[in-house]
Amino acid sequence: MRFIPAAIVLAALATPAMAQSSLPPAVRQMVEAAANTGDQAKIDAVVAIAKETNPGAGAEIDKIVADIGATKAAEREAKLASAGFFEGWKGSGQLGGSISTGNSETKSLTAGLNLERDGLNWRHRADLLVDIVDNDTGTDQQRILAGYQIDYKFSERLYAWGRFEYERNREAGINRRFAESAGLGWRAIDGERVKWDLEAGPALRQTRFITYSENTFAGRGASRFLWNWSDTTVFTNDTAIFFANSASINNTTALTSKLFGAVSTRLSFNLAWEEEPPLGLEKLDTTTRITLVYDF
Template structure:
């Protein structure tokens, strides 16, 4: 795979970091013990014959709860390449997807179902026209529904976004960076259909004057064992004003295996 090695390194570091700290959790089980939980999701596919494609996906999310504070560390990588041929008929690997993201959020419980948060996120997507993007924000969250069958939580608040745009040959002299105030909102919904089957839906939006990003995913998750699950998911990412004639919408359908603790 001739992809972005830093992307793979970041997600691998997340997996090692989360797993290592989970194993190091206090064993006394007292009230002051640090509680860790997490989930690692992996997907891969390959085709040969008339077309040769390789697709890899890795997603990790870890939570550390200490008192009324919850630390959430997350990251994901999606990479794809296909074998193409040049004018002389020689084969070469052509990247068709190279996207990764890492985020850190700390929640502070304010009331029974209300929390405040501070969030930082960094992402790269070489094919969207946004080479690099940072977002830092604060806000409030609310657990709207919380029972054994249905959970639904929402978050929202202001922030600041910095974006580095790809080269724009069609517009000479166009700015390659955007600095602007932004707003972030997130909705996380889970419905337990049966004992081992659930529907998960996450939607978030980052609003800014120059461009707004919508990212939503829905998945059907089936628990196979205490720690292993399978999931089929569909994701849509939409940019209202992508640079240099890029497409507004990206979609992804994938089947994954998940390891949780």
């Protein structure tokens, strides 16, 4: 008695269903190529054309994009999980000039560095900004802002953070200031073009002013906003507020436009406000900077 193995029967029954496709090979290749770029704008444009010209293949087109997206996401997670601490960093350096008003009327040279490593669970950020001022008393480093922050991501939106900051601003009466803070952060907007992080938590600050020193327990709130206006222009606004016996606010608004390759130009405006500055100094300092930026 002869019989056909069940596996062969199942394969024969499945083959016609698998072979059926209403999507021409050329269109499939076009959709796959777009999906592999990871560029959402390009994917949306190609998918729209493919669906319009192949109205009966919408589900198949969506599945192609979803399968490739899932594969790329799995590859990215595996790469992040195996990366060492010194791998995966990206950032930018900037160099330019600035004009200050308030407690000082000066022209200065500005240099800055921003680094970020976004891992599977941990995110690291480091930033440094130095203004080298040229005034009547000679050339001196009047302002230094430096910070390091580490985030632990509970989800795509919720994270815990810890931050250390150093500031030196002699024109505002601050010989040196350290701040240590920690808390929770929430990504309020996580879109393709717009991202907005909000943070809050307790802080400690140790400040040596020109005439006295002050150690305080404070609360810290922060906002980090990024808006990709276009493929070549980015708007950012970063704010940090410390609430203590006397409050302070630091806000930087910037517009970065790509020139060519990895080089961009940046116009930024910084506002630094101290509720109770040393005697004889103004509460508000503003700094306008124009810099060249190199991404790496």
